Amino acid sequence: MSKIYNIGIIGGGVSGAVVALQSAKYGIDTVLFEQEKSLVNGPPFCHLHAGGNLYPDISDEQCRILMKQSIDMARLFPQSIDERPTFISIPKTEKYEVEKITSRLEMLVAYYTELINEDPNNEILGSPKDYYKIYAKKDLIALAEKPSVKRPNSADEWMSNTIKLIDHEKLKSPVILVQEYGWNLFRLGAQAQLALTKTEKCNLKLNTSVTNIKDVRDQNLDYNWEIVTGDIVYKVNYLVNSCGFKTGKIDESLHLNAKRLIEFKAAYVSKWQAIPGLIPELIFHGERGTPNGMAQLTPYFGDYYQLHGMTKDITLFENGLVHSNENEVQPEFNEDINQKIHRVWEDDEINTRTKNAIDFVAKFVPSFKSATVGGPPMYGAQQIPGDDPSLRVGEVSFPSKSYARSVIVKASSALTVANKIINKIQEENIIPTIHAQSNQNILLDRISNDEIDEKASELAIQRGYPEALSRLLIKKN
Ligand SMILES: Cc1cc2nc3c(=O)[nH]c(=O)nc-3n(C[C@H](O)[C@H](O)[C@H](O)COP(=O)(O)OP(=O)(O)OC[C@H]3O[C@@H](n4cnc5c(N)ncnc54)[C@H](O)[C@@H]3O)c2cc1C
Structure with missing residues (x-):
C-alpha cells in the first residue's frame, strides 16, 4: 500500500515551504509539491515590514501584526x-x-x-x-x-x-x-530548500505540478485526499493550498469560492x-x-x-x-x-x-x-x-474540514500561517497533541552559513540574476 502523508502541501513559495519546515520539525510526514525548479521562486520580497512604515494608510493593528510577524x-x-x-x-x-x-x-x-x-x-x-x-x-x-x-x-x-x-x-x-x-529571498529560499532536502519527514517534489485533487473524505478511507501529479497519486490526510495567486485554481476543483x-x-x-x-x-x-x-x-x-x-x-x-x-x-x-x-x-x-x-x-x-x-x-x-487592495496582512482560512488555504499578502505572515495549520491538524486529531510548540526550527538551524551562501548564489544565477543579489550588504558574524 502506498504511503499516507499527514499533510500534502501544494505550492513551495515562502508559505508552503514554512508549513513544510515547521511540520517536519515535529516529525509530521509531509509531501510538498512545487512546479518550479526551486523553492521560493514566486513574487519577490526585499523588505522586512517590521512596523508597516511603508504604508501610511494602514491601521495601527496591521502595523503591530507586521512587526510581530x-x-x-x-x-x-x-x-x-x-x-x-x-x-x-x-x-x-x-x-x-x-x-x-x-x-x-x-x-x-x-x-x-x-x-x-x-x-x-x-x-x-x-x-x-x-x-x-x-x-x-x-x-x-x-x-x-x-x-x-x-x-x-x-x-x-x-x-x-x-x-x-x-x-x-x-x-x-x-x-x-x-x-x-x-x-x-535567495537566502531564505536556499536555507528552506537545504533543510527540506535533508529531512526524511518531507518528501520535496520540485518540478512537480499538481494537476488534480480528489476529495475522498466521505469514503471512509484511511486518508482524505488524493493529490494527482501526472500519473502518480499521493494520499494525504490534510490538504494545504499555498499556491499563491493560483489558490483559486485548487478552490475551483473543490467547488469552493472566496472573494x-x-x-x-x-x-x-x-x-x-x-x-x-x-x-x-x-x-x-x-x-x-x-x-x-x-x-x-x-x-x-x-x-x-x-x-x-x-x-x-x-x-x-x-x-x-x-x-x-x-x-x-x-x-x-x-x-x-x-x-x-x-x-x-x-x-x-x-x-x-x-x-x-x-x-x-x-x-x-x-x-x-x-x-x-x-x-x-x-x-x-x-x-x-477579499476585495480591499490596501490590505497588508492576510493569513489562512479553513473553508472546510481537513483543508487550509494560505492567503498571505506579505512574506512575513508565513510562520503565523504554519502555526495555525499545525494547531488545526491537532484539533482534527490527524496528529497527536504536540506538547512543546515553539517557533525555533532545528532543521533550519543545522544549515551552515557556507551552505546558504553557496545555494543562494546558485539560485540567483539559475534565475538569471547577478550573483551579488544573493549576498548580504551587512555580513552576519
Ligand atoms: C513586486 C513585489 C514585491 C513584493 N515585496 C515584498 C516585500 O518586500 N516584503 C514582503 O513581505 N512581501 C513582499 N511581496 C509579497 C510577497 O512576495 C508574497 O506575499 C509572497 O511571496 C507570497 O508567498 P506564497 O508562498 O503565498 O505564494 P508564492 O510565492 O506565489 O508561492 C506559490 C507557489 O505555488 C506554486 N504552484 C502554484 N500552483 C501549483 C500547482 N498546481 N502545483 C505545484 N505548484 C504550484 C507556484 O509555482 C509558487 O511557487 C511582494 C510582492 C510583489 C509582487
Missing part, C-alpha cells in the same frame, strides 16, 4: 536579513503629513518593548530606544558636513551617508530613519557607481497609482539596487489588478501580463521600465541618474484575500 520570521531565517535601516520621507508635493507616520512610532516602540519583555530574543531590531530617529532640516544640514562612513554603525552615520546624495529641499521636514531591514484579488507587480534591478559608504533603503512616499506614487530604492551587495515606483509605467501595470466574481473563482490576467508571469519580457520593455525607475528615483537622488540596467526585473503576481 516580521520578528518571528527574522528569528527563523536570520541569514536572510540585511540589517540596514530604512529612510522614510514625504516629498513636499504630497498630501500626506509626516505626522501620519511619526504619530505611530511611539506606539510601535511600546509594542516592540512588550515583545522583548515576553521574550528577550525578540530584540532583533536593536534596542527599542533606537527603533527610530527623527531628523529636522537643521540636523540634516549638520550631518551633510560629516565625512562618509564606509560601514555605518549609528543612525547618524547612516543618515550622514544618505543626506549627501539626496535633494532634501524636495522633502517635507522631518525625515525618519527606522529599523525596518532588508530581506533576501480574492490578484495583482501583478515588478521591481527593477539597477547597477550604480560605487559610493563612499553604505546607505539605507530609501523611501519617498507618494499616492499609489498616481504619477507621484512611492519611490523605493533597496540597496544590495556590489552596487546593485532594486527599484520600485508605484506608478503604472514602473511597478504597477494597466489591468495588473483583477478580482474574482461569482463565476470566476480564479481571476485571470490578460495575455500580456500572463506572458510576463511566464518570463516572456521584451528587452525593450525591461530597458524602458528600468530606466523609468532610475529617473523616478533620480528626482530625489540626482546622481542616481547615471545608474544602468543591472539585470532582469524581479516580478510576480500575488493574492490579496
Whole structure:
C-alpha cells in the first residue's frame, strides 16, 4: 500500500515551504509539491515590514501584526536579513503629513518593548530606544558636513551617508530613519530548500505540478485526499493550498469560492557607481497609482539596487489588478501580463521600465541618474484575500474540514500561517497533541552559513540574476 502523508502541501513559495519546515520539525510526514525548479521562486520580497512604515494608510493593528510577524520570521531565517535601516520621507508635493507616520512610532516602540519583555530574543531590531530617529532640516544640514562612513554603525552615520546624495529641499521636514531591514529571498529560499532536502519527514517534489485533487473524505478511507501529479497519486490526510495567486485554481476543483484579488507587480534591478559608504533603503512616499506614487530604492551587495515606483509605467501595470466574481473563482490576467508571469519580457520593455525607475528615483537622488540596467526585473503576481487592495496582512482560512488555504499578502505572515495549520491538524486529531510548540526550527538551524551562501548564489544565477543579489550588504558574524 502506498504511503499516507499527514499533510500534502501544494505550492513551495515562502508559505508552503514554512508549513513544510515547521511540520517536519515535529516529525509530521509531509509531501510538498512545487512546479518550479526551486523553492521560493514566486513574487519577490526585499523588505522586512517590521512596523508597516511603508504604508501610511494602514491601521495601527496591521502595523503591530507586521512587526510581530516580521520578528518571528527574522528569528527563523536570520541569514536572510540585511540589517540596514530604512529612510522614510514625504516629498513636499504630497498630501500626506509626516505626522501620519511619526504619530505611530511611539506606539510601535511600546509594542516592540512588550515583545522583548515576553521574550528577550525578540530584540532583533536593536534596542527599542533606537527603533527610530527623527531628523529636522537643521540636523540634516549638520550631518551633510560629516565625512562618509564606509560601514555605518549609528543612525547618524547612516543618515550622514544618505543626506549627501539626496535633494532634501524636495522633502517635507522631518525625515525618519527606522529599523525596518532588508530581506533576501535567495537566502531564505536556499536555507528552506537545504533543510527540506535533508529531512526524511518531507518528501520535496520540485518540478512537480499538481494537476488534480480528489476529495475522498466521505469514503471512509484511511486518508482524505488524493493529490494527482501526472500519473502518480499521493494520499494525504490534510490538504494545504499555498499556491499563491493560483489558490483559486485548487478552490475551483473543490467547488469552493472566496472573494480574492490578484495583482501583478515588478521591481527593477539597477547597477550604480560605487559610493563612499553604505546607505539605507530609501523611501519617498507618494499616492499609489498616481504619477507621484512611492519611490523605493533597496540597496544590495556590489552596487546593485532594486527599484520600485508605484506608478503604472514602473511597478504597477494597466489591468495588473483583477478580482474574482461569482463565476470566476480564479481571476485571470490578460495575455500580456500572463506572458510576463511566464518570463516572456521584451528587452525593450525591461530597458524602458528600468530606466523609468532610475529617473523616478533620480528626482530625489540626482546622481542616481547615471545608474544602468543591472539585470532582469524581479516580478510576480500575488493574492490579496477579499476585495480591499490596501490590505497588508492576510493569513489562512479553513473553508472546510481537513483543508487550509494560505492567503498571505506579505512574506512575513508565513510562520503565523504554519502555526495555525499545525494547531488545526491537532484539533482534527490527524496528529497527536504536540506538547512543546515553539517557533525555533532545528532543521533550519543545522544549515551552515557556507551552505546558504553557496545555494543562494546558485539560485540567483539559475534565475538569471547577478550573483551579488544573493549576498548580504551587512555580513552576519
Ligand atoms: C513586486 C513585489 C514585491 C513584493 N515585496 C515584498 C516585500 O518586500 N516584503 C514582503 O513581505 N512581501 C513582499 N511581496 C509579497 C510577497 O512576495 C508574497 O506575499 C509572497 O511571496 C507570497 O508567498 P506564497 O508562498 O503565498 O505564494 P508564492 O510565492 O506565489 O508561492 C506559490 C507557489 O505555488 C506554486 N504552484 C502554484 N500552483 C501549483 C500547482 N498546481 N502545483 C505545484 N505548484 C504550484 C507556484 O509555482 C509558487 O511557487 C511582494 C510582492 C510583489 C509582487
